[in-house]
Amino acid sequence: MTSARWTRRHFLQVAGAGAAAAAVPGFLSSCLSSGSSSSSGPPKPATLSLYVAKDTARPQAQAQLFDMIKAQFEKENPGSSFTYDTYASAAEETTKLETSAAAQEGPDIFEFGSTLVPTANATGAFEVFTDDMWNHIGGKKIFFPPQLTMSGPSPDKLIAVPVSGNPWAMVHNKAMFQAAGISQVPTTWDDFVSAAKEMTNGTTQWGTAMAPADGFDPWHKIWLFVTQLGGQLMDSTGKKGLLDSNESVEACAFWLDWMAKYKIAARQDAAFKGADEVRAFATGKIGMSVMTGPGGMGTWDNSPVAGQYEYTLGPTIPVGMSSLPPGGKAAQGFVSGQYYTLFKYSKNQELALNLLKVVVSPEIQYQYFQLRKQQPVVLATFDKYPELKQGNWAALYDAALKAYPTPFFSAWGPLEVEVGKAINKIASQIGITGSYSMSDLKAALTQVNQELQASLG
Amino acid sequence: MSIKGAALRVAVAAGLRTPRGPRRRSALPVPYWLLSPSLIPLAVIVFVPMAFALYISLTGLNQNTIGDWTHAPFVGLKHYLDGLDPRGPLAPSFYTSIKASVIFSVATTLFILPIGVGAALLLNGRLRGRTFLRAVMLLPYIIPTFVNGILWRLVFMTDTGIADQIMAALHLGPRDTFWLIGPRSLWALILADVWASWPFIYLMALAALQTIPADVHDAARIDGATPVRIFRRITLPLIAPTLGLGIALSTINHFNNFALPYVMFGPTPPDEVNVMPLNIYVNSFITFNLGLGAAMSVVALLIMLTPAVIYLRAARIGDTD
Numbered sequence: 001m002t003s004a005r006w007t008r009r010h011f012l013q014v015a016g017a018g019a020a021a022a023a024v025p026g027f028l029s030s031c032l033s034s035g036s037s038s039s040s041g042p043p044k045p046a047t048l049s050l051y052v053a054k055d056t057a058r059p060q061a062q063a064q065l066f067d068m069i070k071a072q073f074e075k076e077n078p079g080s081s082f083t084y085d086t087y088a089s090a091a092e093e094t095t096k097l098e099t100s101a102a103a104q105e106g107p108d109i110f111e112f113g114s115t116l117v118p119t120a121n122a123t124g125a126f127e128v129f130t131d132d133m134w135n136h137i138g139g140k141k142i143f144f145p146p147q148l149t150m151s152g153p154s155p156d157k158l159i160a161v162p163v164s165g166n167p168w169a170m171v172h173n174k175a176m177f178q179a180a181g182i183s184q185v186p187t188t189w190d191d192f193v194s195a196a197k198e199m200t201n202g203t204t205q206w207g208t209a210m211a212p213a214d215g216f217d218p219w220h221k222i223w224l225f226v227t228q229l230g231g232q233l234m235d236s237t238g239k240k241g242l243l244d245s246n247e248s249v250e251a252c253a254f255w256l257d258w259m260a261k262y263k264i265a266a267r268q269d270a271a272f273k274g275a276d277e278v279r280a281f282a283t284g285k286i287g288m289s290v291m292t293g294p295g296g297m298g299t300w301d302n303s304p305v306a307g308q309y310e311y312t313l314g315p316t317i318p319v320g321m322s323s324l325p326p327g328g329k330a331a332q333g334f335v336s337g338q339y340y341t342l343f344k345y346s347k348n349q350e351l352a353l354n355l356l357k358v359v360v361s362p363e364i365q366y367q368y369f370q371l372r373k374q375q376p377v378v379l380a381t382f383d384k385y386p387e388l389k390q391g392n393w394a395a396l397y398d399a400a401l402k403a404y405p406t407p408f409f410s411a412w413g414p415l416e417v418e419v420g421k422a423i424n425k426i427a428s429q430i431g432i433t434g435s436y437s438m439s440d441l442k443a444a445l446t447q448v449n450q451e452l453q454a455s456l457g
Numbered sequence: 458m459s460i461k462g463a464a465l466r467v468a469v470a471a472g473l474r475t476p477r478g479p480r481r482r483s484a485l486p487v488p489y490w491l492l493s494p495s496l497i498p499l500a501v502i503v504f505v506p507m508a509f510a511l512y513i514s515l516t517g518l519n520q521n522t523i524g525d526w527t528h529a530p531f532v533g534l535k536h537y538l539d540g541l542d543p544r545g546p547l548a549p550s551f552y553t554s555i556k557a558s559v560i561f562s563v564a565t566t567l568f569i570l571p572i573g574v575g576a577a578l579l580l581n582g583r584l585r586g587r588t589f590l591r592a593v594m595l596l597p598y599i600i601p602t603f604v605n606g607i608l609w610r611l612v613f614m615t616d617t618g619i620a621d622q623i624m625a626a627l628h629l630g631p632r633d634t635f636w637l638i639g640p641r642s643l644w645a646l647i648l649a650d651v652w653a654s655w656p657f658i659y660l661m662a663l664a665a666l667q668t669i670p671a672d673v674h675d676a677a678r679i680d681g682a683t684p685v686r687i688f689r690r691i692t693l694p695l696i697a698p699t700l701g702l703g704i705a706l707s708t709i710n711h712f713n714n715f716a717l718p719y720v721m722f723g724p725t726p727p728d729e730v731n732v733m734p735l736n737i738y739v740n741s742f743i744t745f746n747l748g749l750g751a752a753m754s755v756v757a758l759l760i761m762l763t764p765a766v767i768y769l770r771a772a773r774i775g776d777t778d
Contacts, residue, residue: 124524414744420725
């Protein structure tokens with residue numbers, strides 16, 4: 001072996017060349033991975049991996065839908081395909097998000113619910129869509145506008161593509177309304193309480209139902225009432241919890257009073273989760289269910305209430321008031337639905353965009369409605385298929401237009417849990433004793449607000 | 458190395474003197490070299506993650522920093538103080554969880570001990586269908602925990618659950634007794650876990666009973682000892698070391714039980730059943746406060762060392778004499 005004499009200059013030349021050799025593929029790779037649709041040729045064939053929410057109500061319909069998507073995707077992208085794995089709970093969803101973000105390794109496409117998109121955005125593990133990327137799948141303009149409000153922190157930093165909507169509206173039992181002589185759906189919460197009282201017999205039949213033991217229902221309802229009252233659950237900076245504000249206390253008290261004061265919901269509801277409320281409505285003994293998505297239809301269409309239930313807009317005027325207070329919003333619910341995101345460390349981003357293009361095509365979007373009873377999010381679908389704005393879906397469409405986005409804060413997840421803790425605690429008291437005290441409610445909300453504050457740092 | 462040399466090293470390892478000359482002191486005693494193939498993986502698998510968890514507990518690792526977790530801000534003992542300082546914002550939740558976990562694990566162990574030992578005594582004797590019964594006894598233990606959780610949630614549903622219906626039929630309580638919320642939730646959890654875990658003590662006790670020679674019992678009987686006296690004076694002392702291990706392991710297992718309370722009560726459980734694993738899970742994986750979750754894990758580990766140390770001291774495990 002010949003020993004070459006290494007000068008400083010020689011070393012720098014070789015090291016520079018080495019660094020360039022290492023950097024150029026990286027640079028090229030990063031250019032490709034930008035996902036721009038402007039690249040000349042089609043993406044290299046590959047098998048994409050998806051991590052999506054399990055449709056626990058209609059697993060077969062979900063499998064059927066994915067078969068249709070796969071057939072279309074494989075036809076448009078010869079040699080490529082995809083596999084999907086599902087999560088059945090928010091806990092699985094967040095666990096996968098954390099591990100993938102920390103390891104920088106995971107599925108090419110993640111599906112998130114709207115309120116988890118801010119958390120996903122905070123991890124920095126998902127690609128911000130460029131205009132080219134949006135154009136590749138049809139442009140931002142093809143989507144139902146409210147859905148994009150939960151796609152990212154600002155219009156130029158969107159990370160999530162809407163794939164389906166979950167509008168919130170009120171559903172009522174028409175037979176019970178008729179039997180109680182109620183001709184109009186309540187538009188104020190005072191009217192709601194009066195109507196519910198009319199339908200309540202205190203033993204087997206109740207004006208409404210609630211699910212305070214659910215992981216999500218408490219914050220859904222409290223957010224609704226607080227928004228209508230003109231308040232917020234967190235201040236505009238996202239750094240300060242407002243769970244102990246007057247509006248929050250008032251909102252919690254009103255909801256809990258359905259069991260404790262107005263007696264329009266059964267005490268047994270104190271242990272209810274969301275699915276229990278859906279089942280209770282299916283018995284035909286519950287008059288109204290507030291802030292309900294289309295998910296219950298699958299159960300109700302095969303129950304005594306089949307053909308007897310109707311979705312409408314829910315009340316918006318707070319209890320004791322005749323109009324919205326200053327700052328109050330006529331909210332029907334928050335912008336809700338499912339979103340697909342591109343994992344930043346995916347090596348198949350361009351191919352993943354091709355898959356998203358298939359998912360948001362009007363034909364596949366219609367199948368979300370047809371097979372899974374979910375609301376499409378692409379405007380052309382509503383034009384092409386009129387049944388999407390008919391019957392119960394007309395009210396759900398209106399409700400989607402009157403939905404407000406929740407603040408795009410990454411700490412929204414902790415807030416959901418803390419609201420649930422306080423409600424669960426007081427609802428337990430009501431379930432066991434039939435009543436609660438305002439001081440206990442305030443103490444519980446102060447405690448969870450402190451805990452929220454600690455997690456906000 | 459020659460066979461003779463290897464034999465010599467083994468002899469040294471066993472503590473035997475070499476036939477010639479004084480024992481030489483080596484830099485690292487041979488037994489440790491022999492243990493290294495298992496000690497090194499053990500260190501990598503157990504101690505490195507523990508050290509990592511300790512480090513995480515001192516950082517503000519959360520959803521904003523997890524993408525670049527090596528640069529999560531160092532917050533020192535903040536999480537420990539937030540939880541353990543009685544004036545800390547998380548102290549109520551922290552202490553509630555510690556209390557719930559201790560009561561749940563100790564109570565469950567106390568309940569399963571007599572059930573397990575009783576079943577073992579019954580099936581250790583001559584009994585028709587003994588093999589079949591021994592297999593049946595294991596059923597609750599082999600059913601997946603999440604299935605148990607779902608079953609017991611249905612049992613304890615207010616009004617419609619079997620528990621309420623039986624209580625109402627026997628006039629022991631109203632049909633709308635709440636088991637899944639409020640103070641009774643602790644009893645619901647204990648009952649569900651007792652049902653699922655008593656076969657563990659049964660297995661330990663049965664294994665210990667089968668090591669007792671039949672002559673010992675025969676001799677006692679010939680001497681006129683009653684069955685109760687035989688159990689107290691002979692059987693119990695002979696199975697006590699195994700039972701001690703069973704109690705320690707059982708307490709630790711119940712303390713660490715996450716799946717059952719999670720399936721029965723979800724991520725926002727009543728205070729009475731907000732056990733530490735559930736609280737740690739919610740903090741780490743629902744609210745993304747991984748630093749706090751790690752701090753709670755470290756505290757849980759320290760608490761769990763208590764039964765382990767008590768058992769080791771009582772059984773004198775590790776003593777060389």
